[in-house]
Amino acid sequence: MDNRSFDQSPMQSDELPLELQAAARSYAAQPVPRPSSADTAQLMHYLLAEAAFQAQDTHFERTNHLWHIPVLARWRVYLLGPWFWIAGVLLLLAGILLARSITVSDLITLLILLLPLTAVLGLTHALRSPAAGLRAIEASCPVNSAQTSVSLGLVILAFDVLLGLVATLGFTLAHWAPFWNLLLAWLAPLLLLTAISLPIALLRNVRLAALVGGLPWLLLGLLALVEQNGQNITRLFFSLPQDTLSLSYHLATILLSLLLLIVLFTSAPKWQRFCAF
Amino acid sequence: MFTDEDLFRAWQHGDAGALETLVERYHAPLLAHLYRVLADPHLAEDLVQETFIRLIRDAQSYRYPRPFRPWLYAIAHHLACNYHTSAYARRVELRAEMPAMQAREPDPAEWFERWERHHNLLKALAHLSIEQREVLSLRFGQELSIQETAAILSIPPGTVKSRTFTALRLLRSSLEEYASDTEGRQGGQHHG
Numbered sequence: 001m002d003n004r005s006f007d008q009s010p011m012q013s014d015e016l017p018l019e020l021q022a023a024a025r026s027y028a029a030q031p032v033p034r035p036s037s038a039d040t041a042q043l044m045h046y047l048l049a050e051a052a053f054q055a056q057d058t059h060f061e062r063t064n065h066l067w068h069i070p071v072l073a074r075w076r077v078y079l080l081g082p083w084f085w086i087a088g089v090l091l092l093l094a095g096i097l098l099a100r101s102i103t104v105s106d107l108i109t110l111l112i113l114l115l116p117l118t119a120v121l122g123l124t125h126a127l128r129s130p131a132a133g134l135r136a137i138e139a140s141c142p143v144n145s146a147q148t149s150v151s152l153g154l155v156i157l158a159f160d161v162l163l164g165l166v167a168t169l170g171f172t173l174a175h176w177a178p179f180w181n182l183l184l185a186w187l188a189p190l191l192l193l194t195a196i197s198l199p200i201a202l203l204r205n206v207r208l209a210a211l212v213g214g215l216p217w218l219l220l221g222l223l224a225l226v227e228q229n230g231q232n233i234t235r236l237f238f239s240l241p242q243d244t245l246s247l248s249y250h251l252a253t254i255l256l257s258l259l260l261l262i263v264l265f266t267s268a269p270k271w272q273r274f275c276a277f
Numbered sequence: 278m279f280t281d282e283d284l285f286r287a288w289q290h291g292d293a294g295a296l297e298t299l300v301e302r303y304h305a306p307l308l309a310h311l312y313r314v315l316a317d318p319h320l321a322e323d324l325v326q327e328t329f330i331r332l333i334r335d336a337q338s339y340r341y342p343r344p345f346r347p348w349l350y351a352i353a354h355h356l357a358c359n360y361h362t363s364a365y366a367r368r369v370e371l372r373a374e375m376p377a378m379q380a381r382e383p384d385p386a387e388w389f390e391r392w393e394r395h396h397n398l399l400k401a402l403a404h405l406s407i408e409q410r411e412v413l414s415l416r417f418g419q420e421l422s423i424q425e426t427a428a429i430l431s432i433p434p435g436t437v438k439s440r441t442f443t444a445l446r447l448l449r450s451s452l453e454e455y456a457s458d459t460e461g462r463q464g465g466q467h468h469g
Binding site for chain 1 (some may be wrong): 293296297300301304305308309312313318321322325326329330333334391394395398402413417418442445446448449452
């Protein structure tokens, strides 16, 4: 490039006042470096080598990244601190303990209401805008922050599923509800609300995710609790699935949500440029 | 002749020849643009290379028939801004290199005068912000429309117009000042 030649380009100054046209002409007449054909060939050679490396990396990412989930999420889980997880358990316990005097049916409603809410609130807290230091750590990682955030979301989901399983086991041992029916009753909204709020938290912001994922569910749940004996549509969401139709749509919701979450996770490497943070 | 968009789509499908054509089309204009913005030919060359690398890395995010040229220049714009932010504390270093003299060049006196004009222009451009230099380069160097410039810089067309006017006014006053300095110096030399 040191022996580059300089060329001059034409200008576009028709709309300018007369007194500025001379300045525009001087500017446009500025000699600029012009690459030789050898420079362009060298650049092309470099780009093709880069493209080959890129293709190798993509292949590696595609074949390995499912195994990265625990590795990616480990340090983010650690940074959340123990109180995050304790708060999740406490929220669920507090809801159930506060409702000691209520009927078993309402206790089940409360469990179905609280488990998805815990997941949505946990997600929005964990995915709120990270501090500058955290961003710097993420930038130094071999994977992007969308991947780590999605992985963290899945870890929180797994934690809430575990909580739900423990609670369901308790209910089953106390002969309050059949295991599989209760499992389906909370698992379907838990997965669906997570699948809805996780991309919103990543692409827009966590407040909107909490609003979309949590608020309607909370209002529906409260309505279901208030109208204990009514045949309100809300009872449909907060009671145990008994008939085939009810079981089918719970299963369909679970499958659809799982599909959404899988798509979200597998496409996470490409999401970085669209992320809100 | 294939459009840029067709060529990039072909590259997305693995046609290296399409990429080569695009590089041949845009290597020189991008180098000129980044040189005008950063006033450093070596840095401009580095950022041209980086721009194309980013283009390759982000290739899968391109959706045909999104206009290719504004996308390419937007990548260059972000890289130039990043560089400028990182080097903000340092002032833009002027490198008024003597261009290599061509066989068809006029006599040395005229060539020197051209160089001095170039040097004055570089000094005048150093008074402009990077945003103003970018607008001038895109509008008068690359001959892009106001709309294309606005799309690349992510600003409204009205801002492109006002920024262009402000930049040109600043440039004109600095150029007049340096021209009168040069004339004064030459007058002094002739007088002596």
